[in-house]
């Protein structure tokens with residue numbers, strides 16, 4: 001009998017696992033880039049305002065969870081969530097201007113699960129869903145089971161509006177849905193009513209449903225109007241994904257939901273699909289479900305107003321400071337808590353990609369930000385998180401200024417420098433580079 005315990009007994013991971021890549025988490029949790037030991041590390045990477053305690057979750061929510069904890073039976077709850085919580089979400093969602101009821105609500109474990117559930121109910125392997133570029137890491141959920149992501153462009157020169165021609169050109173006979181993210185991450189884009197109607201017109205013409213990632217709903221700076229996609233849709237069915245994560249500043253609570261805004265019964269079969277898929281248990285834990293009605297009813301409008309005002313101050317401050325740095329073009333956000341900053345590579349011949357730029361920024365200045373290519377599928381930019389404490393944000397901008405001044409070259413200098421490599425490094429290459437760093 002041969003000895004089967006041998007060095008070549010190695011197990012392979014599944015294709016599903018191999019195709020599931022979350023570049024944000026990889027970057028935060030496994031990056032091997034060493035910050036400058038002489039400078040305190042300033043981390044502007046994950047969109048989590050709770051990290052530095054300068055943004056607090058609403059006290060009413062904590063009270064609600066404490067109350068629920070005492071009363072809860074810790075039972076298995078229905079897979080779509082308990083009725084009283086779904087009713088409370090239906091009331092909350094209906095305030096956006098499109099009436100839904102408890103049967104139109106599904107509770108999920110955070111916003112990510114609500115998106116995942118929509119993707120899996122709508123698309124088969126080999127079919128595609130249109131997502132924006134730049135965008136959140138929707139690919140993490142799409143690519144595992146072999147759903148294809150096709151991207152449509154947002155235009156940085158037009159307030160990050162959707163390039164409608166590009167969107168339409170990407171639709172093919174395997175497209176199952178269009179994903180719209182308004183208010184958006186990483187751009188802070190807020191679409192006007194007219195623009196949303198234009199997107200809806202295309203969706204209607206091609207008979208495609210919209211998955212509306214509404215996790216930053218209402219998170220717009222003072223003076224900017226917010227419209228939900230569902231409230232403007234006459235004929236296009238909308239699956240809206242939201243939750244407590246961002247607006248209520250409770251990312252770790254893992255409470256998300258889908259609201260189903262059907263039109264002409266188009267989603268009859270899709271509702272059955274949700275029921276099927278929910279058998280896999282996507283739901284949030286029982287105690288948070290119990291607490292949800294109280295959270296949604298008791299958190300006052302002033303909490304949201306104050307949070308948004310504070311983020312706007314951070315955004316304006318960072319924008320002013322970055323605008324004066326030669327070689328960078330910050331794009332002003334109108335909501336959410338991020339800002340995208342363009343790198344003028346022709347003036348930084350030393351760096352061939354945003355990943356290289358951001359890595360050098362960490363090594364020299366101990367400032368950590370997410371590179372646009374690997375993290376948001378938008379090369380040439382990096383993203384700033386605006387919810388860090390203001391003094392930290394200002395210091396990060398100052399260090400970036402020093403960094404840029406050190407590396408900036410004008411055209412004459414560049415002529416004597418090695419040629420600029422204009423070829424864009426593909427996303428897959430950049431992801432591979434991160435993966436190689438771990439495995």
Ligand SMILES: *Cc1c(COP(=O)(O)O)cnc(C)c1O
Nearest residue numbers: 110111112113136185213215245
């Ligand atoms: C944060 C975020 C989500 C949801 O995140 P969860 O932590 O899973 O609730 C969804 N979409 C975007 C664009 C986000 O930034």
